[in-house]
Amino acid sequence: MRARILSAAAVAAVLAMTQPGLAVADEADDPSTTVTFVVTSGALSLSVPAFASLGSGAPGTTISSPIGPCTVTDDRALLSASWTVTAAETDFAHGTQTIPASDATYTVGSVTTTGTITVTPTNVTLSNAAQTVLTGTAGVGDNTATWDPTVSVNVPASAVGGLYTGTLTQSVS
Template sequence: MRARILFAAAAAAVLALAQPGLALAEEEGDDPSTTVTFVVTSGALTLSVPVSAVLGSGAPGTSISAPIGPCTVVDDRALLSASWTVTASETDFSNGASTIPATDATYAVGSVTTTGVITVTTTNITLSNSAQTVVTGTGGVGDNTATWDPTVTVNVPPSAVGGLYTGTLTQSVA
């Protein structure tokens, strides 16, 4: 009886080792190996910007200037040589009765803080109704971020009429 139990156990062990998908050492000194796989997920390229900004006030012929709040690019695409470009454009400023052209304003990027691997280049611009490059990221590896707090300055023309002026700063990333 004991021999039958030992034989059955040995046969079960041989069957378990001979199953497809199991690695066996064929000769002494050969170590069996296991192939291990996994997936690194990737996400999107996004830009977050402040919803609104108040620059302050000033008289005709002066400049009104303030940081508008943090702008952040998040690149979760997990690429090996990622690049992206942020552009900015501005509508003309209006108080309902009078306008100040967008070209009377500037956008100064300031310092950029990054995480991950990315090389960032900045360009200060005179704003206009057309999109212009303000920040570029190149050589990105894996996930990375870049954050800056740009300063917008409006040179108020000497002929400006008093009132609350509003314009729309549009920033985008591609």
């Protein structure tokens, strides 16, 4: 019996020296276990429609339509997250005819959120340069914001009939 007690004590001493994180509990102590885990984090992303048709209208009128839902997904799992969505528009072209981007507006409309995020929309007159259209602040954990912006184009009275195409580039950072 005495040999067993000495052997157990020797094993405990060797374990304590070779594995410092492994403590041998005294019989009088309440044993405890440190438990850890990692909360994973993802990315910040923006999804937008690939195509939108505003419809048609005569020269001198305004052509306007929602372009479809846009969604910011913030899976970074931060304590105080913020992000900014920008929009830039190329000039609208039909062959050699153009309607400048500045003849168009971007109206955010209502924004639906999930999680904890404070969202501030900004309606803009579009241009070739990126402009802030939505900001998210005070985000906690994962969150989303979804909106369906309306793009309106004031068609000049001098516009020539035909299909005009431009590219709306939205990004989040």
